[in-house]
Amino acid sequence: MARAVTTQRKTINTIVAWGIGLLIFFPILWIIILSFKAEGDAIKTPIEVLSSAWTFENYGVVQERSDYSKHFFNSVILAFGSTVLGLIIAVPAAWSMAFVPSKRTKDILMWMLSTKMLPAVGVLYPIYLLFIRLGLLDTRFGLVIVLMLINLPIIVWMLYTYFREIPGEILEAARMDGATLWSEILYVLTPMAIPGIASTLLLNVILAWNEAFWTLNLTAATAAPLTAFIASYSSPEGLFYAKLSAASTMAIAPILIMGWFSQKQLVRGLTFGAVK
Amino acid sequence: MATQHSRSAARLMMAPAVILLLGWMLVPLTMTLFFSFKKYLPLRGDSLGNGLDWVGFDNYVRFVSSSSFWPSVVTTLLIVGGVLVITVVLGILLAIMLDQPMWGQGVVRILVIAPFFVMPTVSALVWKNLFMDPVNGFLAHVWRFFGATPVEWLSQASLQSIIMIVSWQWLPFATLILLTAIQSLDSEQLEAAEMDGAPVTSRFFYIVLPHLSRATTIVILIQTIFLLSIFAEIFVTTGGAFGTRTLTYLIYQRVLESQNVGLGSAGGVYAIILANIVAIFLMRIVGKNLDA
Amino acid sequence: MGSITLKQVTKSFGATNVIPPLDLQIDDGEFVVFVGPSGCGKSTLLRLIAGLEDVSSGVIEIDGVDATAKPPAKRGLAMVFQSYALYPHMSVKKNIAFPLKMAGIDQAEAEKKVAAAANVLNLTDYLDRRPGQLSGGQRQRVAIGRAIVREPEAFLFDEPLSNLDAALRVNMRLEISELHNELKTTMIYVTHDQVEAMTMADKIVVLHAGVIEQVGSPLELYKTPRNKFVAGFIGSPKMNFIEGPEAQKHGAATIGIRPEHIDLSAESGAWKGKVGVSEHLGSDTFLHVQTDFGLLTVRAGGEVGLHHGDTVWLSPHEDHLHRFDAAGMAI
Numbered sequence: 001m002a003r004a005v006t007t008q009r010k011t012i013n014t015i016v017a018w019g020i021g022l023l024i025f026f027p028i029l030w031i032i033i034l035s036f037k038a039e040g041d042a043i044k045t046p047i048e049v050l051s052s053a054w055t056f057e058n059y060g061v062v063q064e065r066s067d068y069s070k071h072f073f074n075s076v077i078l079a080f081g082s083t084v085l086g087l088i089i090a091v092p093a094a095w096s097m098a099f100v101p102s103k104r105t106k107d108i109l110m111w112m113l114s115t116k117m118l119p120a121v122g123v124l125y126p127i128y129l130l131f132i133r134l135g136l137l138d139t140r141f142g143l144v145i146v147l148m149l150i151n152l153p154i155i156v157w158m159l160y161t162y163f164r165e166i167p168g169e170i171l172e173a174a175r176m177d178g179a180t181l182w183s184e185i186l187y188v189l190t191p192m193a194i195p196g197i198a199s200t201l202l203l204n205v206i207l208a209w210n211e212a213f214w215t216l217n218l219t220a221a222t223a224a225p226l227t228a229f230i231a232s233y234s235s236p237e238g239l240f241y242a243k244l245s246a247a248s249t250m251a252i253a254p255i256l257i258m259g260w261f262s263q264k265q266l267v268r269g270l271t272f273g274a275v276k
Numbered sequence: 277m278a279t280q281h282s283r284s285a286a287r288l289m290m291a292p293a294v295i296l297l298l299g300w301m302l303v304p305l306t307m308t309l310f311f312s313f314k315k316y317l318p319l320r321g322d323s324l325g326n327g328l329d330w331v332g333f334d335n336y337v338r339f340v341s342s343s344s345f346w347p348s349v350v351t352t353l354l355i356v357g358g359v360l361v362i363t364v365v366l367g368i369l370l371a372i373m374l375d376q377p378m379w380g381q382g383v384v385r386i387l388v389i390a391p392f393f394v395m396p397t398v399s400a401l402v403w404k405n406l407f408m409d410p411v412n413g414f415l416a417h418v419w420r421f422f423g424a425t426p427v428e429w430l431s432q433a434s435l436q437s438i439i440m441i442v443s444w445q446w447l448p449f450a451t452l453i454l455l456t457a458i459q460s461l462d463s464e465q466l467e468a469a470e471m472d473g474a475p476v477t478s479r480f481f482y483i484v485l486p487h488l489s490r491a492t493t494i495v496i497l498i499q500t501i502f503l504l505s506i507f508a509e510i511f512v513t514t515g516g517a518f519g520t521r522t523l524t525y526l527i528y529q530r531v532l533e534s535q536n537v538g539l540g541s542a543g544g545v546y547a548i549i550l551a552n553i554v555a556i557f558l559m560r561i562v563g564k565n566l567d568a
Numbered sequence: 569m570g571s572i573t574l575k576q577v578t579k580s581f582g583a584t585n586v587i588p589p590l591d592l593q594i595d596d597g598e599f600v601v602f603v604g605p606s607g608c609g610k611s612t613l614l615r616l617i618a619g620l621e622d623v624s625s626g627v628i629e630i631d632g633v634d635a636t637a638k639p640p641a642k643r644g645l646a647m648v649f650q651s652y653a654l655y656p657h658m659s660v661k662k663n664i665a666f667p668l669k670m671a672g673i674d675q676a677e678a679e680k681k682v683a684a685a686a687n688v689l690n691l692t693d694y695l696d697r698r699p700g701q702l703s704g705g706q707r708q709r710v711a712i713g714r715a716i717v718r719e720p721e722a723f724l725f726d727e728p729l730s731n732l733d734a735a736l737r738v739n740m741r742l743e744i745s746e747l748h749n750e751l752k753t754t755m756i757y758v759t760h761d762q763v764e765a766m767t768m769a770d771k772i773v774v775l776h777a778g779v780i781e782q783v784g785s786p787l788e789l790y791k792t793p794r795n796k797f798v799a800g801f802i803g804s805p806k807m808n809f810i811e812g813p814e815a816q817k818h819g820a821a822t823i824g825i826r827p828e829h830i831d832l833s834a835e836s837g838a839w840k841g842k843v844g845v846s847e848h849l850g851s852d853t854f855l856h857v858q859t860d861f862g863l864l865t866v867r868a869g870g871e872v873g874l875h876h877g878d879t880v881w882l883s884p885h886e887d888h889l890h891r892f893d894a895a896g897m898a899i
Contacts, residue, residue: 013378020373021387024447028390030414031402043412045421093293096286108294110559115301117555119505121524122544123304125311125531130304149300156293172620173653177714178641178670181285187666191657210395212508217532230397231512241406248398259393260386267456270449271494 028252035059035245042241058246068229068247075225075251077140079209082147083201086155089148091197094159095185099171109160116153120213131218138220146218147208155204158269162196163189202258203265209255226251305548311541312336319535328538335542344526351435352522356503358439359446360496366443367450367495368488374451375458392448396508403441404430404513434518441509446502450495457491458484490561497558504551523547569596569631570721570754572617577626579612579778586612587778589626594722594756594771599748602758603765604775604801610758611726613775617756618724619643630721641670646715647724650731652707654699654714660686661695664713671718685713688750705736712747722754729764741768762802766790774798796896799824805854807890808864814839820891820899827854827867829888834874837881839864843874857882 022029034042034049041052062068097105127146128137136142166189174188212227219228230251233244259266312335314328322328339345374385391399407414408429416426429437461484469479505524514520516529527547531540572594579587587609594600602610615621617628619640628636635643646667655663664685668678686692689709699707708728715723725744729737745768748755759765765772766786774781774789774797782794786802793799799807807824815823831837832855841859853868857880866882874880891899 010377010379013373013376014380017373017376017378017384018380018387020370021384024444025387025390027399027402027407027444028394030406031398034406045417046414089292089296092289096289100283100286102283102286106563108290110563112293112297113562114555114559115297117501117551117558118301118305119524119544119547119551121505121507121527121531122548122551123308124528124544125537125541126304126307128532129307149296152293152297167651167653169649169651169653170655172640173647173649173714174655174666175620176618176640176645176647177667177718179666180641180670183670187669188655192655206393210393212396213505216397216508216511227395227397227508230395230401231508233401241412244401244405248402252394252398255393255395256390259389263385263389263452266392266449267452271453271498 028256031245031248031252033245034242035249037242039240039242042245058242059250062243062247062250068250071224071226071229072250074140074223075209075227078143078147078215078223078225079205081140081144082151082208083155083204085144086148086152086204087159087197087201090152090155090159094156094163095189097156098160098163098166099168109157112153112156116150120150124217127214128217137218138222138224140223143215143218143223143225146214147211150211150214151204151207154207154269155200158200158203158265159193159196161268162193162200165196166192199262199265200269202262203269206255206258206262308541308544308548311537312545314538316537316541317535318537331538335538336545339530339539339542339546344521347519348521348523348526351519352504352524354435355439355442355506355520355522356500358435359443359503360499362439362443363447363450363499364492364495366447367454368492370447370451371454371458372484374455388451389448391444392446392452394445396445396506397512399445400441400509400512403437403444408437430513431518434514434520438509438513438520441513442503442506445509446499450499453495454488454491457488461487494558494561497554497561500554501551501558504547504554523550571596571631572722572754572756573627573629573632574617575627575629577613577616577628578624579609579616579621580624585778587616590778590780592773592780592783594754596754597752599745599755599757599768599770601765601769601772602756602775603760603762603772604781606760607777608775609778610760610775612778614647614724614726614756614758618645618647620647644721645724646718646720646722647726648708648711648715648728650727652699652711652728652731654707654710656699659696659698660691660702660710660713663699663710664691664717667714667718681717682713685717688716688747689713704732705740708732708740709743712744716747716751720753722756725755725757727759728757729759729761737764744768763804766802772802774801792898793890794898796822796824796892799890799892799898805865805867808862810861810864812861814861818889818891821894822892822896824890824892825884825888827865829885830864830866831883831885832866832868832872832874833881833883834878835881837883839882839884841880841882843876843878843880846874846876855880 035058036054036056037049037052038055038057041049044052097109131137131142134142136145170192171184171188174184179187209225210227215225215227216231219225230244230247233240233247311328313330313332315331315334316322316328370388374381374388378384405413410416410426410428413426413429415429419426427433465483466479469483474482506522507524507528510516510520510522510525516525521529523543524547527540527543530536530543574590574592576589576591577587578585578589590613602613604610612621616623619635619638623636626636627634630643630645655666658666661682664682665678668681673681682695683692686695689712691706691709691713694702694706694710699710702710711728728744729740732740741764744755744757748768757764757768769786771783772786772789773783776797782789782798784792789798789802793802796809800809803826805827807826808830809822809824811822815821839859839861841857841864844856844858844863846856847854848871851870853870853872855866855868855872855874857864857866859882864882893899
């Protein structure tokens with residue numbers, strides 16, 4: 001801004017912004033509030049809800065029944081497993097594309113991104129069939145592979161952009177200083193790329209955690225992560241608002257926290273660099 | 277930078293990623309294509325072992341001529357279109373708002389961004405039950421407070437409800453992208469315009485908006501690709517009923533519910549073609565950026 | 569020791585030929601400067617010598633041994649980059665020690681060498697700092713330290729002073745020249761700034777579009793440029809060129825005369841002109857004089873009391889007049 005902003009204007013901005021922000025955030029806030037209320041209170045009018053007693057019982061109930069922790073554990077394995085596996089495959093690929101580019105590098109990169117745009121439903125049955133044949137249906141291993149494959153383009157892409165930001169001259173200097181390819185990667189490239197790798201890990205763990213197509217269709221009792229588990233609440237019996245809230249809060253809390261740190265990565269990772 | 281030694285090493289390092297993605301794409305795609313030309317109803321005893329009958333383009337014709345086809349296309353267009361309009365318009369407004377000087381900007385950003393990180397099943401169920409339930413939902417209580425009859429969201433206004441839920445989820449994405457774009461606008465341009473005597477609204481329409489046009493296009497293209505295949509929200513709320521059956525959901529039903537694999541595969545091919553068309557536009561913009 | 573020979577070296581990027589067949593001899597201990605306008609191939613040539621780019625054809629010999637196929641690390645050369653290229657995540661000490669680590673030298677030995685280099689460059693107080701905490705000049709010295717510690721056959725400098733401000737540039741120029749006097753190692757220095765070239769070099773190589781226009785000592789290039797390009801490139805302000813009838817009078821297609829070789833008079837002289845813009849530096853005054861054959865730049869010592877619009881007479885020193893034929897070559 002070119003000139004000093006009046007306090008009055010700043011105050012108005014603040015009030016309007018906070019108001020709209022809270023409005024948008026409200027559903028999440030409501031979930032958290034309801035999770036601490038008794039079921040009978042959860043269905044009352046909002047004012048009554050707020051004035052009723054707080055309780056931890058829902059968290060206890062959800063934990064005990066239906067192996068909540070198992071599904072949580074599955075989410076963790078699927079999200080981190082697929083992302084780490086993806087990183088292992090993507091780091092060498094992104095390295096070679098960023099530092100030894102050829103005429104076809106750009107085309108290959110774009111082709112990789114285009115695989116992410118394949119509608120999942122178009123290949124649903126073949127994958128389903130393959131999974132049955134290979135005995136991968138409802139296995140964590142199978143889901144890790146699938147989630148890795150759908151996020152691989154983004155992982156490669158993000159690492160590529162981070163690697164490109166490393167000044168080429170520094171790697172040349174390492175070469176002049178006598179570093180072999182391996183030394184170059186170990187002592188110079190990786191330390192400089194760690195922030196980029198961490199950011200990529202963060203965003204893709206979030207994307208894998210929230211994935212709700214393959215996790216819904218390829219899992220059942222054993223490998224179902226939280227996405228599928230919550231979906232099972234869609235045909236409940238009896239009062240369940242508070243329990244649903246507790247289950248939801250636990251399911252989304254880790255990601256909300258991680259999401260706070262990953263805003264910049266989101267822009268970089270999902271707009272494929274078209275917006276800076 | 278590149279010597280012979282590096283080039284062959286590079287090719288080797290790219291190989292796993294390329295091979296895996298190639299397999300991920302080609303194998304299921306060819307299978308889908310294969311099934312689309314066959315009659316395959318596993319529940320009625322067809323199986324790959326027994327050999328499947330070739331039916332040519334039958335499935336393709338049947339899919340398009342089915343009475344559910346055009347409604348599903350319309351539904352898809354309405355949902356995608358509705359969400360796009362809401363997220364882009366509100367996104368621009370929110371982005372401008374977040375760009376203003378205020379106290380606690382960081383916190384407001386978090387509040388606005390949060391919905392994107394909620395998993396779709398949670399978001400859908402919470403909206404369906406905690407908010408839209410006509411008896412105990414939050415909105416029902418509010419409606420009653422003002423003396424009106426609560427709306428039966430998911431049965432009477434199901435399309436609007438889905439649009440609302442999905443928009444709530446994707447608004448943060450649009451806002452974040454557009455905010456990034458606004459913040460990349462060189463303030464000197466705006467200052468020059470101010471020196472030239474342009475009032476605030478003119479500066480918005482002649483400088484800010486054109487600058488945002490590129491980011492807006494990106495938002496629209498990327499969101500379209502992801503919105504075409506939304507699934508969980510419909511699965512968990514209406515199950516495709518009350519006119520919320522999108523093309524994606526229709527295909528899903530044909531393949532996994534009614535188990536007419538041939539028909540569903542043909543539908544899948546249509547969906548792939550449609551997504552590819554959008555993708556071509558997006559890739560052109562991305563491609564231009566890669567050269568930069 | 570540090571002699572480098574280039575024989576019929578060419579370089580093409582795809583279909584574009586950047587350096588046509590080029591021969592060059594650099595003797596041990598020389599301070600050679602590659603100079604030329606942007607895009608003339610001087611940096612490319614340096615990188616070919618360093619081994620960071622492969623030659624398209626030709627031979628590069630280092631100390632009489634064919635080094636054309638050798639990777640950079642094995643050529644015994646050290647390079648100082650324009651952007652310094654320091655490792656941001658390592659301390660100054662680790663930066664300077666890195667080449668020694670790569671060479672497998674044991675730690676105690678390495679520490680001694682690092683301390684010695686730091687001493688020469690006044691970096692001892694900064695050894696534990698990170699590059700991000702240093703000023704431009706300090707970073708430059710760390711880059712030089714990293715090169716010194718390798719005890720190379722030759723140092724390669726790629727426009728090392730471009731990123732420094734004017735005052736710092738002058739200081740660093742002196743420091744690098746001092747370093748050369750002390751170490752007596754061959755140094756190849758790339759710059760587009762002809763002042764740097766003139767003040768630092770034993771031998772200057774003037775490049776234009778990949779072709780060597782002239783090789784010689786600074787004074788040689790100043791006094792006897794081989795062609796119009798070298799004549800116009802060396803010397804600041806640029807040499808004045810005059811074509812047409814006035815040039816033919818002196819038996820050439822073009823004549824050239826440097827601003828410092830023209831006498832001024834308010835009364836009489838060979839050429840008549842009107843004073844345009846005048847630049848007052850205190851020590852000198854540069855007058856831009858409009859004449860019948862174009863705008864000429866004239867240097868006068870001190871203040872001359874001439875103003876915009878004044879009529880003035882110019883007389884070139886006949887023995888400093890340069891003649892060029894129609895192809896631009898010196899006659």
